[in-house]
Amino acid sequence: MDLSILGSGDFMHDWYVRTIRLRFQVFTGTPYAHVSPMEWRIDPESLRGIARSRGYLEIAPMFQGCLSFQYAPQYVPPVPVFDGPDRPDKDRERWLLNRLSGSDQVWISLKHANLSARRVAEVAEAEGLRVAADFGDPTDRVLLLSRNPAPPRLPLPTPNGLRFRYAWLNYIAPVTVLALLGASAVIVGSPSDYEAPIVNLLFLATFVSAVPAAFITGLFPRTTRVGWLAREFDGSLHVEFAMRSYRLPADLVVQIAAYHGYVFYGQSATQAGGPSLKFYKRV
Structure with missing residues (x-):
């Protein structure tokens, strides 16, 4: 692909996708990893930095045009992951x-x-x-x-019929608010104009409430959102959702997706919905 035809925003999104895929789909803890900077379109120094952050030590190239790395966390400690307080509570x-x-x-x-x-x-x-x-x-x-810690059998079977997605709450909630408060304003104002101030307040409340309702999933606890996110990877061939739906780091999302047999392949963004992540099922 000729990068000159891409806008700067598209290029940054593309680079973002590739770096995440490298971290969690190439440098996964396997003994060796071989990466072509040209193929991945990532400069060698950035590539080396990603490898080090995942606990990989650069070794002599084993293939022409590639950088080779060996997993050696004892010599190159990976970036530590989060852990909570280790005390009784x-x-x-x-x-x-x-x-x-x-x-x-x-x-x-x-x-x-x-x-x-x-x-x-x-x-x-x-x-x-x-x-x-x-x-x-x-x-x-x-x-x-x-209770059964065995990994899921991959690929997951394709689901039959339509399944409820919790991301839909961000669309259902504002529509419900608009319908309920809008209907209330019409009912209150129908007998006469005497209640006009109340009607105006109801209409104002309708539009003010609709905005936060579009982010309602973010009001739920983080543990709940993680469980909802995992349900997105239900065996469908393609999965896409807005990051605002679950408000979790993309790095974590990609790891959870990989556990269910999905590969992160793209990101899109709209002015209204914000960035969305795209995955396909590995078959």
């Missing part, structure tokens, strides 16, 4: 027990839980759940706790 552990009670599978955000991964694993094990997956970045760490 009865209130937070009680909250965790309530989340786990009667569940076969639960996603937990350590940033929201305010507990360390070790403490979460200990509490979960007492309830018969074990850590099935562990994803992290410097801002948060997400654990999947399950």
